[in-house]
Amino acid sequence: MAGKAKTAYVCADCGASYPKWQGQCEACGAWNTLSEIVLEPAAAKASPRHGNWAGSPEQARITPLAAVKHEAESRLSTGIGELDRVLGGGLVEGSVVLVGGDPGIGKSTLLLQAVSAMAPRVPGLYVTGEESLSQVAGRAQRLGLGIEGVQALAETCVERILAQAARARPRLMIADSIQTLWSELLTAAPGSVSQVRESAAKLVRFAKETGTAVFLVGHVTKEGGIAGPRVLEHMVDAVLYFEGEAGSRFRVLRAFKNRFGAVNELGVFAMGDKGLREVANPSAIFLSGARSPQPGSAVMVTREGTRPLLVEVQALVDQSPLANPRRVALGLEQNRLAMLLAVLHRHGGVAVFDQDVFVNVVGGIRVQETAADLPVLLAVLSSLRDRPLPEKTVAFGEVGLSGELRPVPNGEERLKEAATHGFRRAVVPKANAPKSGRVGELEVLGVERLADALEQAAG
Incomplete structure (x- = not known):
């Protein structure tokens, strides 16, 4: 007989959990950021006996750091020079990049241009959870993009997305957006703290195991931060923010976190009828x-x-x-x-x-x-x-x-x-x-x- 489901309250800013609701998060000091989630019991697994751990080939071993051979990261050019600059010279295989920005700023347009530019060299998969496939194809046609070789998937269940990706084997995958994805293992609604965290964790694990580079599109709150738990930014390899003044055609892409390049790197774009165009001389x-x-x-x-x-x-x-x-x-x-x-x-x-x-x-x-x-x-x-x-x-x-x-x-x-x-x-x-x-x-x-x-x- 299944046990009664338990609930917890998780802070949307830092991810700290509490057994009951309270006004202020004790971990980060934020007010009114706790939301209720349902705790799902983990499947029981047979634990290895203590004597077998040392002899198991799957167990991690302590290694002298000096003996570890460092190999240069294999980078993929996105075909967009300003985006490559912000990423630190290109997209690292197996990396996970979170792109945030206000609605309508151009996040989806930029990533659609990137996957289109990389399509002749790198097989890509564009996963949309907010738009239909006809809307995505219509935007690509309006922008005049060559989308031969770009696969598309309209799905929000993260397990089904990963099953399709395992068969298609793309080297680049875009999830637009992380707030629309949900996992079958949780009963919470899409966009909740637990769903965002679990979906991102599965995508990060997929990227590291297969070497697929993954872009995650993230919504922002009215304060300008990425919506969802703060731990989401710690799980990914890079966090990019797309910024722009209201009424201005110029857009600025800024790196706030990058494990493979410099932070606070800046890329400048101009929005036109054919999408985003790189600004060669931003000082002007x-x-x-x-x-x-x-x-x-x-x-x-x-x-x-x-x-x-x-x-x-x-x-x-x-x-x-x-x-x-x-x-x-x-x-x-x-x-x-x-x-x-x-x-x-x-x-x-x-x-x-x-x-x-x-x-x-x-x-x-x-x-x-x-x-x-x-x-x-x-x-x-x-x-x-x-x-x-x-x-x-x-x-x-x-x-x-x-x-x-x-x-x-x-x-x-x-x-x-x-x-x-x-x-x-x-x-x-x-x-x-x-x-x-x-x-x-x-x-x-x-x-x-x-x-x-x-x-x-x-x-």
């Missing part, structure tokens, strides 16, 4: 098209993964009618902006305590490195004085609390990128300036203090 789209310099604008060289990018930082400083002036930062950390404004007052002699300060990174890029400190302060000062920075001027550098300018990594590559795009002056930390003071036609001004940088930038 993030720079203003204005013919003459404008007050409140500064150009910096940021670094995303292995790629230096020229990005425009804009600031608007205006008299505030409020007792507590506003500090708004888009694309930057707001707390850091408040800190930089305090440094500007203390060590630059410029007070904005009675002004509203708005800072924006053009193009929807999120700059997470400290190299943006100096350009942000230059843009703020330019807006406050209503005086543009000298034409063809670029800047980067970290600003310390004592007013010193600290060097940032890969300064030489940043300067070369600026010189390539025709900039003539660069204000940088002294430690990042070359001894000759020039990089091609670019004059490099190395400074040690914030006050000196403000004077040099003024021309």
Whole structure:
């Protein structure tokens, strides 16, 4: 006689389980993230006796790490250069990649283009759980993709998907999306914590055992994270986020986790009537098209993964009618902006305590490195004085609390990128300036203090 099914409550953020519901997860501190799942009893298996474990050939053995031979990962080119860049040089055989993004951002379009480009070389299987096969074929036809050699399957049961994949033996499989899949072993509804976790675990196991590269499409929550348990991101080899501003045709693909390449790598695409197109020169789209310099604008060289990018930082400083002036930062950390404004007052002699300060990174890029400190302060000062920075001027550098300018990594590559795009002056930390003071036609001004940088930038 079957025992009574037991239930547990699992946190959607971290995967911790509890015997009863509670408002806050004790493991990660999140509120209202616990959902009920039904615990299925595992099938009873005969356990090997203790004496037989050592002699069993199937048991894992302790091996000296120095004796392990490392073989370079075998990579497959997706046929899309920007996607290969974000993946670290191509798709590793047997890897599992989770792709997340807002609805309609282009996740399915990108992966359909990838499996189509790889079809002449690599047999692919496109599994759709949200659309019919006619919808997928219709999108491929609208995009003008060659889909000869691409197999498709409309199914949501993960056991049936793996049975079909075992017969077809694809080297690339796309599951769109992981939230629609369900396992016969569980009674929970598709999209629940237990179903998402179990379905992903089976797909990961299939990928590792067969060497099939697997793409998982993931929905995102209103906070912007992958929907489902947080452990889902730990199970896969790479996590990619597809981002884009509303109304903009540009899309940014960013790696937040990659076991086979650099994190925070960036790929830039433009959405058109024929799908996603690679942007060969992403720096050009993030720079203003204005013919003459404008007050409140500064150009910096940021670094995303292995790629230096020229990005425009804009600031608007205006008299505030409020007792507590506003500090708004888009694309930057707001707390850091408040800190930089305090440094500007203390060590630059410029007070904005009675002004509203708005800072924006053009193009929807999120700059997470400290190299943006100096350009942000230059843009703020330019807006406050209503005086543009000298034409063809670029800047980067970290600003310390004592007013010193600290060097940032890969300064030489940043300067070369600026010189390539025709900039003539660069204000940088002294430690990042070359001894000759020039990089091609670019004059490099190395400074040690914030006050000196403000004077040099003024021309």
